[in-house]
Amino acid sequence: AQTVTQSQPEMSVQEAETxxxxxxxxxxxxxxxxxxxxxxxxxxxxxxxxxxxxxxQNATENRFSVNFQKAAKxxxxxISDSQLGDTAMYFCAFMKTQGGSEKLVFGKGMKLTxxx
Amino acid sequence: xxxxSQDPRHKITKRGQNVTFRCDxxxxxxxxxWYRQTLGQGPEFLxxxxxxxxxxxxxxxxxxxxxxxxxxxxxxLEIQRTEQGDSAMYLCASSPTGSLTDxxxxxxxxxxxxx
Numbered sequence: 001a002q003t004v005t006q007s008q009p010e011m012s013v014q015e016a017e018t019x020x021x022x023x024x025x026x027x028x029x030x031x032x033x034x035x036x037x038x039x040x041x042x043x044x045x046x047x048x049x050x051x052x053x054x055x056x057q058n059a060t061e062n063r064f065s066v067n068f069q070k071a072a073k074x075x076x077x078x079i080s081d082s083q084l085g086d087t088a089m090y091f092c093a094f095m096k097t098q099g100g101s102e103k104l105v106f107g108k109g110m111k112l113t114x115x116x
Numbered sequence: 117x118x119x120x121s122q123d124p125r126h127k128i129t130k131r132g133q134n135v136t137f138r139c140d141x142x143x144x145x146x147x148x149x150w151y152r153q154t155l156g157q158g159p160e161f162l163x164x165x166x167x168x169x170x171x172x173x174x175x176x177x178x179x180x181x182x183x184x185x186x187x188x189x190x191x192x193l194e195i196q197r198t199e200q201g202d203s204a205m206y207l208c209a210s211s212p213t214g215s216l217t218d219x220x221x222x223x224x225x226x227x228x229x230x231x
Binding site for chain 1: 149159161219224
């Protein structure tokens with residue numbers, strides 16, 4: 001079974017600074033997807049960024065980028081130029097690509113607070 | 117595109133009562149997922165449908181839980197004889213095809229409190 005670990009339960013950062021959220025996972029699969037989802041307070045979960053395991057190039061989406069280290073099974077999220085609206089719970093998630101339902105396996109999440 | 121909607125947003129019930137939640141996926145999304153999220157945890161997979169077929173159920177889904185998607189559009193999740201341990205946020209998500217590149221879009225969730 002796959003597991004996702006987010007070891008930092010909470011972080012805070014000043015507005016405009018850069019912050020990195022860590023995630024490790026465990027799987028015996030070779031092909032899979034990794035995701036970062038954001039859940040703002042009292043609002044629904046939205047996708048921040050995704051990475052296909054077969055791609056060596058790290059995914060980027062505007063201020064968000066990942067550092068994907070497949071051998072180390074590490075998938076960190078970097079948020080540049082942090083904004084107050086980035087305050088949210090962030091969840092790392094795994095999806096295997098074969099023989100499954102494409103269900104997401106989530107970590108416990110990390111609470112990020114961006115301070116003015 | 118109106119997004120995934122869920123109803124009700126909040127439900128308070130007494131132990132032993134039955135409850136039913138509804139999820140309306142994004143139009144033409146043929147995959148629909150149910151997850152449960154308890155306080156301080158990430159969402160956990162419960163079950164999923166491709167069109168009207170329920171293709172996988174988690175071991176978390178006890179006999180008291182049943183889900184349906186009768187016409188391949190909206191879905192219902194029913195919990196019979198609720199227990200306090202059922203208190204959680206129930207999330208619904210949908211995705212457009214079976215393609216592995218497709219993103220799951222989440223609804224706002226139904227928060228269940230069992231007294």
